[in-house]
Amino acid sequence: MQLLNIILVVFLIVCAIAVERTKDLLGAVIIFAAYSLVMAVLWLFLRAPDIALTEAAIGAGVTTILFVGVISRTRRME
């Protein structure tokens, strides 16, 4: 369990840096969805299941769709 926790946190940090470095906004949004999904699992490990539920629904679902909707109305590359 400790090893899985470390792997998830390292993946989270890599995702957070990659979102900030990516020039392609659509790719950045997809990386951000992966970040939210890992964050939901981490909330579950921290014994906050209601926050995990909200993060999985809002962060990985609705926010991604709203960002994609905005990108489709504007430019894709930064």
Next chain:
Amino acid sequence: MDDLIVKIITRTIIPFIQVYGIFVIMHGHISPGGGFSGGAILGASLILYTLAYGYKDAAKKMPHKVSVMVESGAILWFMAIGLVGIIMGGNFLSNKAAGFYMGNLSMLFNAGLIPLVTLGIGIKVASTMVTLFHTIIEED
């Protein structure tokens, strides 16, 4: 988007998502979750319908006027429930101090006004999601 497989799968999976969302809203006071989480799941199911069937069909199912009315009505419902606490002789949203029926923990409807408040929050969040998404993607 006009894909038969996506439409069939969407039509099959939406009732399950909505039942789960209603479950999370109804059990908001005795299990993890609550109005915001359940409302987000309900709103995500409606957004999924819009993505699969396009804005035209979704606007027929849930027009902009109706979703705005539902949104405003839900927040008025929340405020009315809060004012009931004042009328019964307590603070805003006061529950046990105003003497509502508490029930026991094994039943679904206990804890006084909390299920009604959670129901209002769930409807509000779901209709807010749909209104936001429809406002972003609708054609000028």
